[in-house]
Amino acid sequence: MPSGNHSDKTRLAVFTAVLTTLAVLALSLLLTAPVWVWAAVMVGGNGIAVLLSIQFVHRREQAELRKVLAEQRAAKAGADQPGPDQAGADQAASPSSEPEAPTHVQYPVSAVPLPSSEVDYRFLFSATVCWRQASPQAAVPHASPGDLAVHWILTRARELTVLEKPEEYRVVQHRLAVALGTALAEPYGHVVAWAVDVSLTMTDDDSRRLDRLAELRKHERMWDQERRMEISMRRYLSEDVLKDTGSAVVWWLARHTEEIENSVEMIGHLAQLTAAANSREIPGPELLRAIQAAENGRHINGSAQDR
Secondary structure (H helix, E strand, C coil): HHHHHHHHHHHHHHHHHHHHHHHHHHHHHCCCCCHHHHHCCCCCCCHHHHHHHHHHHHHHHHHHHHHHHHHHHHHHHHHHHHCCCHHHHHHHHHHCCCCCCCEEEEEEEEEEEEEECCCCCCCEEEEEEEEEEECCCCCCCCHHHHHHHHHHHHHHHHHHHCCCCHHHHHHHHHHHHHHHHHCCCCCCCCCCEEEEEEEECHHHHHHHHHHHHHHHHHHHHHHHHHHEEEHHHHHHHHHHHCCHHHHHHHHHHHHCCCCCCHHHHCCHHHHHHHHHHHCCCCHHHHHHHHHHHHHHHHHHHHHHHHC
């Protein structure tokens, strides 16, 4: 194709040059001018004619080339889009390039005892163990991969439950579900296992014991608090209020600020309480009357001095 284009350009250039020469010769016959002028006009005209002819041929070649390329692209696009029958045949003939997701096996376990932080209490573990081979090309396959997967799940669960309190089994259940939901390969690399539908319970007897212990602990804390309050009150009465008769009288007046007259009558009783609280001899009736009379005298003298 390049040789043909070159010959077309040559023929067109020669043709335009001949036409230009004839046109200049015709003008030289009609017009009078020196020979060198007509020679210059002939050379310039031929040059311009040849350039125009070459440019014309080049543009035509470019248009033809673009047309050919467009046809080739259209033919290629049609070949890349097969019809329904061809597409079905290709899909049936060629397997999918994407690898299929490995399938897994499910194995249920129920009420398996697991240790807690308390030696006498055990959790009851139930779940659905899911497992698959870690690698189909395993050099030495395990004889019982299902049991290996269950053992791996129970080992992971035991590492968590042995640190937890038995009364918190409902919270521990959610922690187990989160931990065992991750697919992990067992140490020997034979299977990858995880667990779903995780459940953690206690036996009915253990559950009742735990509830009873919790109730007793609450009562014990309440009783201990009440005992501490009682000890504090006894210390306050013995070391402060009933230390002596005077302290007892002051304490009684502080609580009965509007009953000053009655405080004199209470002196005998407070003296008896003070003596009893400090393990001293309780004053007899005569001594109590003398104490009361003395207190009354001091009270009357004080009133007279105030007047």
